[in-house]
Amino acid sequence: MLALTVRRLLVAIPTLLAIVAAAFLLMKAAPGGPFTLERQLPPEIEQRMQAKFGLDLPVGQQLARYLFGSEEGGGLIRGDFGPSMTYKDKNVIEIIAEGAPTSALLGLGAMALALLVGGGLGVMAALRQNRFQDYAVMALAIAGVCLPPLVVGPVMQLFFGVQLEWFPSQGLFRDEFALPYLVLPIVTLSLPLIAIVSRLMRASMIEAMRSNAIRTARAKGLPEAAVIWRHALPIAILPVVSYVGPALAGVMAGSFVIETVYQLPGIGKQFVYAAQQRDYTLVMGVVLIYSFLIILMNLAADIMYRVLDPRTRTA
Amino acid sequence: MALITDRRSLLTGAAGLGAAASLGACANARVVGFDKSRKSIDIANSSEPLSLDPHKATGSWENNIIGNMFIGLTTENSRSEPAPGMAERWEVSEDLLTWTFFLRRDAIWSDGEPCDAHDFVFAMQRILKPETLSQYASFLYPLKNAELINNPPEGTQALPAEELGVTAIDDFTLEIQLEHPAPYLPQLLKHYTAYPIPKHIYERVGDDWIKPENIVVNGPFKLVRWWSNYIIHLEKNPQFYDAANVVMEHLYFYPQNDVQAAARRVLSGEAGWATRFPSNQVEVLRRDLPGYVRVSPYLTVNYFSFNMTRAPFNDIRVRQAMSMAYDRDFVANQIYRTGEQPAYKFIPPGVYNYASTARYPWSEQPLAERKREAERLLREAGYGPNNPLRFAFSHRNTSDNPRVAVVAQNDWNSIAPWVTVELRGVENQVHYANLRAKNFDAGDGGWIGDYNDAKNFLYLFESRTGAQNYPSYNNPVYDQLVRDSDTERDDQRRAQLMLQAEELLLSEAPICCSVFINSTNLVHPDLTGYEDNIEDIHRARWFGIRA
Numbered sequence: 001m002l003a004l005t006v007r008r009l010l011v012a013i014p015t016l017l018a019i020v021a022a023a024f025l026l027m028k029a030a031p032g033g034p035f036t037l038e039r040q041l042p043p044e045i046e047q048r049m050q051a052k053f054g055l056d057l058p059v060g061q062q063l064a065r066y067l068f069g070s071e072e073g074g075g076l077i078r079g080d081f082g083p084s085m086t087y088k089d090k091n092v093i094e095i096i097a098e099g100a101p102t103s104a105l106l107g108l109g110a111m112a113l114a115l116l117v118g119g120g121l122g123v124m125a126a127l128r129q130n131r132f133q134d135y136a137v138m139a140l141a142i143a144g145v146c147l148p149p150l151v152v153g154p155v156m157q158l159f160f161g162v163q164l165e166w167f168p169s170q171g172l173f174r175d176e177f178a179l180p181y182l183v184l185p186i187v188t189l190s191l192p193l194i195a196i197v198s199r200l201m202r203a204s205m206i207e208a209m210r211s212n213a214i215r216t217a218r219a220k221g222l223p224e225a226a227v228i229w230r231h232a233l234p235i236a237i238l239p240v241v242s243y244v245g246p247a248l249a250g251v252m253a254g255s256f257v258i259e260t261v262y263q264l265p266g267i268g269k270q271f272v273y274a275a276q277q278r279d280y281t282l283v284m285g286v287v288l289i290y291s292f293l294i295i296l297m298n299l300a301a302d303i304m305y306r307v308l309d310p311r312t313r314t315a
Numbered sequence: 316m317a318l319i320t321d322r323r324s325l326l327t328g329a330a331g332l333g334a335a336a337s338l339g340a341c342a343n344a345r346v347v348g349f350d351k352s353r354k355s356i357d358i359a360n361s362s363e364p365l366s367l368d369p370h371k372a373t374g375s376w377e378n379n380i381i382g383n384m385f386i387g388l389t390t391e392n393s394r395s396e397p398a399p400g401m402a403e404r405w406e407v408s409e410d411l412l413t414w415t416f417f418l419r420r421d422a423i424w425s426d427g428e429p430c431d432a433h434d435f436v437f438a439m440q441r442i443l444k445p446e447t448l449s450q451y452a453s454f455l456y457p458l459k460n461a462e463l464i465n466n467p468p469e470g471t472q473a474l475p476a477e478e479l480g481v482t483a484i485d486d487f488t489l490e491i492q493l494e495h496p497a498p499y500l501p502q503l504l505k506h507y508t509a510y511p512i513p514k515h516i517y518e519r520v521g522d523d524w525i526k527p528e529n530i531v532v533n534g535p536f537k538l539v540r541w542w543s544n545y546i547i548h549l550e551k552n553p554q555f556y557d558a559a560n561v562v563m564e565h566l567y568f569y570p571q572n573d574v575q576a577a578a579r580r581v582l583s584g585e586a587g588w589a590t591r592f593p594s595n596q597v598e599v600l601r602r603d604l605p606g607y608v609r610v611s612p613y614l615t616v617n618y619f620s621f622n623m624t625r626a627p628f629n630d631i632r633v634r635q636a637m638s639m640a641y642d643r644d645f646v647a648n649q650i651y652r653t654g655e656q657p658a659y660k661f662i663p664p665g666v667y668n669y670a671s672t673a674r675y676p677w678s679e680q681p682l683a684e685r686k687r688e689a690e691r692l693l694r695e696a697g698y699g700p701n702n703p704l705r706f707a708f709s710h711r712n713t714s715d716n717p718r719v720a721v722v723a724q725n726d727w728n729s730i731a732p733w734v735t736v737e738l739r740g741v742e743n744q745v746h747y748a749n750l751r752a753k754n755f756d757a758g759d760g761g762w763i764g765d766y767n768d769a770k771n772f773l774y775l776f777e778s779r780t781g782a783q784n785y786p787s788y789n790n791p792v793y794d795q796l797v798r799d800s801d802t803e804r805d806d807q808r809r810a811q812l813m814l815q816a817e818e819l820l821l822s823e824a825p826i827c828c829s830v831f832i833n834s835t836n837l838v839h840p841d842l843t844g845y846e847d848n849i850e851d852i853h854r855a856r857w858f859g860i861r862a
Contacts, residue, residue, distance in 0.1 A: 031744075032748040033748075052448065088366035089525045095543050265545030273363070276744070
């Protein structure tokens with residue numbers, strides 16, 4: 001297990017480098033730059049700004065500078081994400097650190113909710129296959145996938161926030177962190193996840209319940225609950241685990257729509273604004289965090305696999 | 316472990332989870348956008364500030380925040396007119412080139428250190444130093460040697476910042492020498508580029524002086540927290556010299572890029588002031604939020620640039636024809652819904668010391684007649700059925716601009732069947748890059764005045780302005796008129812010179828003036844001390860609460 005972890009983390013380094021290079025070049029291909037503004041800078045000042053960030057160098061050198069730093073230090077390999085190109089008083093790490101806690105909380109909360117509710121519903125649908133409960137759950141799942149957060153978010157705000165006044169509808173209570181403010185966004189973010197998880201869970205649970213292992217378990221005379229919880233669930237949950245890994249990375253890296261609709265400070269919003277304003281370093285920073293999360297979560301999913309499924313341990 | 320023992324309870328358990336998840340905490344502390352007991356106001360500000368350092372800020376939304384933290388030599392009163400700030404009074408020399416400011420002696424930074432003339436000298440030198448990379452340093456170019464320090468002519472060495480014509484005669488007397496008479500100096504000195512910064516803090520921590528843990532201010536409010544893309548919290552500064560007359564205790568600024576969301580925030584009671592609202596919803600907002608809607612003339616003009624470096628707009632007749640055929644009345648009344656004025660001239664009405672009589676010579680003619688005249692001009696320029704006129708109109712694809720573009724396209728197409736206009740809507744950043752690179756035929760744009768003086772508009776089309784002179788207008792007569800206005804000491808004669816320049820601009824039509832934009836705010840009716848003004852600057856220092 002340890003060997004696997006180390007090997008995978010080592011492979012991650014060239015992967016990350018490749019992602020950095022690709023993202024960097026793609027970003028440079030977009031027209032305009034961080035200093036292309038409505039009000040034009042005096043050419044001298046613009047040149048100085050370009051020089052400060054190395055934007056006057058050829059693209060290859062810019063990438064090298066981003067990775068390895070210049071004489072003044074910096075460089076990704078030393079853990080320096082660089083200064084923001086649009087925020088003049090902040091660097092990339094500071095900006096990401098401001099947004100990451102909210103995004104991570106949202107993502108974790110939504111995924112936990114999705115696993116509990118989606119998993120539960122999926123199991124229920126599987127055990128009641130082709131009956132009313134099954135159809136109801138699958139109809140809900142279709143709705144959950146089809147209704148984008150852009151629609152669900154404002155409706156929830158209006159209904160639970162404004163009309164019923166059960167939950168606050170936007171923000172985090174000014175500059176304090178108040179958990180009730182996260183309820184609606186978490187629910188909104190989790191709906192599509194619940195839908196997917198419940199469908200996955202249902203399909204694999206149905207398959208698991210028909211397997212020889214379960215037939216054997218029943219033949220041994222085990223109580224039905226033990227059959228379901230101890231024997232069927234660990235097998236059935238495998239596809240969900242492999243889905244959850246990358247999906248969790250996705251939701252934790254921020255959702256532009258949720259964060260915009262609910263006016264929350266997350267990195268999803270920062271990423272989109274940074275891309276619009278060509279804040280190259282900030283975009284790179286978020287891309288890196290996201291890729292790193294993906295790699296980490298995939299690894300976690302693989303490890304979970306080994307824990308849950310003995311067959312993979314020898315492979 | 317007590318497992319659920321039958322299917323039924325398993326099912327109820329699974330279903331119950333959904334319900335349990337939705338019953339979170341219901342402790343519901345709600346944001347009250349204008350909280351009279353807490354004396355706080357939540358403000359939907361138009362955008363995210365990219366810096367709170369007065370030497371690095373560039374936007375009006377940044378000014379909304381920074382201007383509550385610092386006080387310059389002059390400052391704004393509630394109508395945004397220049398009023399004594401850190402300077403109690405000032406004297407001007409006979410030749411109008413030396414100004415002496417007498418500073419108040421009771422002003423201190425929020426850490427208790429005195430705020431005096433040395434902080435001003437330090438700040439003005441810093442903003443002009445090339446390495447500060449201030450984008451707005453050119454604002455202070457009327458100060459003696461400022462341009463030579465900040466942006467020396469090619470091939471010459473930059474002057475050291477100590478050569479700047481700003482001197483502390485003693486702790487509380489500041490002398491400013493100018494390059495040329497600038498009667499608008501009190502206007503200019505209330506701008507954030509001329510704010511003092513705390514020398515003693517800067518010398519300790521450098522550019523990090525602006526971080527919340529380091530910053531000290533000399534104004535009515537101080538920074539508590541800046542959470543990027545979410546909120547900025549200011550609270551009352553008890554050390555401010557006029558703190559006794561400051562009512563508000565807390566200001567919360569939210570970056571609200573979306574105008575609809577800004578209005579929603581006020582509608583839901585979670586903001587007491589929104590600095591913008593969607594103009595096409597003005598009737599609904601007047602009905603739903605009685606007393607909130609504030610519309611006022613603003614120092615802003617929207618105009619189209621014609622690329623004079625190539626055909627077809629290198630021909631004055633084509634430019635004139637397009638200016639004539641464009642129906643600005645329709646745009647002002649139908650696209651913008653808050654009483655905007657059609658622009659038959661370039662400089663917005665209400666500019667200080669500039670009662671302009673300039674107007675397009677054909678402004679009184681009906682549109683149909685103007686279109687016929689436009690067709691005649693185009694035929695004269697050699698266009699016709701056998702040589703059709705085709706060009707692209709580039710526009711920003713944000714807010715009302717695409718709808719304006721369609722009107723312009725329609726007006727121009729209707730001059731004659733052989734005129735074809737193609738629309739190209741792109742995002743802001745790309746659009747301005749194209750305008751600067753002269754990679755356009757005709758393109759829209761807008762200009763918000765930085766200070767209340769006609770010069771701030773006319774300079775756009777001076778040949779020395781460079782890439783931002785989007786049409787590449789180059790007329791030595793125009794340049795000379797604008798330059799002469801800089802050195803003219805008599806207000807009336809100065810206005811006359813600028814008027815001639817504006818008239819020249821209208822007749823040669825490097826641009827087509829479109830609409831004078833109004834400022835639109837939603838303000839809680841119980842907030843006192845908020846007064847409409849042409850600069851759309853409202854300092855919270857003057858705010859009060861109507862019981």
